[in-house]
Amino acid sequence: MHQKENNVEYELQDIRSFVKIAELGSFHEAAEVLHISQPALTRRIKKLEQGLGTSLLDRTTRRVSLTSVGRDFFPKARRLLDDFEDSILNIRELAERQIxxxxxxxxxxxxxxxxxxxxxxxxxxxxxxxxxxxxxxxxxxxxxxxxxxxxxxxNMMSGQHPDIEFVPLVKEPFVLACRRDHELAKRESVAWIELSEYRLIGVGRLSGNRMILDHALAGLSWRPKWFYEVQHLSTSLGMVEAGLGISAM
Missing domain, CATH: 3.40.190.10 (Periplasmic binding protein-like II)
Known part of the structure; x- marks a missing residue:
């Protein structure tokens, strides 16, 4: 068995109503300022007092005064409202500026x-x-x-690092890059082993592209022999265009 917690939520409108009555010393004037009826204002105060388990206001036919608890609560409640309004203003300014x-x-x-x-x-x-x-x-x-x-x-890498969340954006297949006039250009598919006859242009071992390729080909008996090695795929494309070789990317 778990003991049920007495979890009471205090609404800002109830606290705002109490602060306004304390400032004006009148239910009637506070109701006018808050644009609600006096019975509705009374219900708000009763709900707040019930939640706190104590009276905040002494009511008579002529005047309203604060109890000792009410006098202690009043500056704290006003500060809470001020802090809340300042926070809302700051959020709105940030949203509008988006800097x-x-x-x-x-x-x-x-x-x-x-x-x-x-x-x-x-x-x-x-x-x-x-x-x-x-x-x-x-x-x-x-x-x-x-x-x-x-x-x-x-990047092209996925992983399981505990401090980084990896979210897939797109999935793209590896393709063979060669000049339009290359004999492999008209082929719809090429087996990896067929590439052994040509000069291959690859990227460095620390490249995400290279790591994915090495992992994918790890189970094959044939491994590509990179005749040229560059740092970036854009460089390998330039070399392909120059007719220096072909590349997988």
């Missing part, structure tokens, strides 16, 4: 091909928020998020 800075760690490929259009749309919606873009490798991006240097990151 600040967002720092994003992103792999260079996404930064070059996808992000510009996304950033443009974001700027249209939040024109006063500055964007700081860190184009880093997948591992460097993760480290930047962990160290608090970036608010979030975009």
């Amino acid at each position: 600040g800075q967002v720092t994003l760690a992103c792999i260079p490929t996404a930064a070059f091909y996808f992000l510009p259009s996304v950033i443009r749309l974001y700027n249209e919606r939040y024109p006063k928020i500055r964007i700081r873009l860190l184009d880093l490798s997948a591992n460097e991006g993760l480290e930047a998020v962990l160290r608090g240097e970036a608010d979030f990151g975009i």
Whole structure:
């Protein structure tokens, strides 16, 4: 058996009603200022007093005065209302201004091909928020998020790090990149083993692209031999266009 807690909620309108009566010394005047009927105001005060388990006001036919508890509660209640109203004003000002800075760690490929259009749309919606873009490798991006240097990151890696939440954005297949005049360009699919005849252009081992490839090919007897190794996919595309080799990306 669990003991039931006496959990009482006090509404701001009830506290505001008490403060207004204490300030004006009159139910009638307080009701007019609050734009409610006097019986409704009386019900609010009764509910507040019942919740507190004590009387806050002494009522007579001519005047209203505070009890000793009411006198102690009055400045605290007024301060509570002031703090609440200040908080609401601050939130509204922040919402209206929408100012600040967002720092994003992103792999260079996404930064070059996808992000510009996304950033443009974001700027249209939040024109006063500055964007700081860190184009880093997948591992460097993760480290930047962990160290608090970036608010979030975009890369090709997924993981189970306890301090980072990974949210999939898109799923894309790996494709073979080659020149239009290359003999493999007209093929709908190519087996990995067939690539052994060509010069392969790969990215560095710390790249998210390379890590995914290495993991996917781990169970195969054949491993790609990278004739060229670069740091970024954009570089490998340039080399493919120059006819230096082919690449998987």
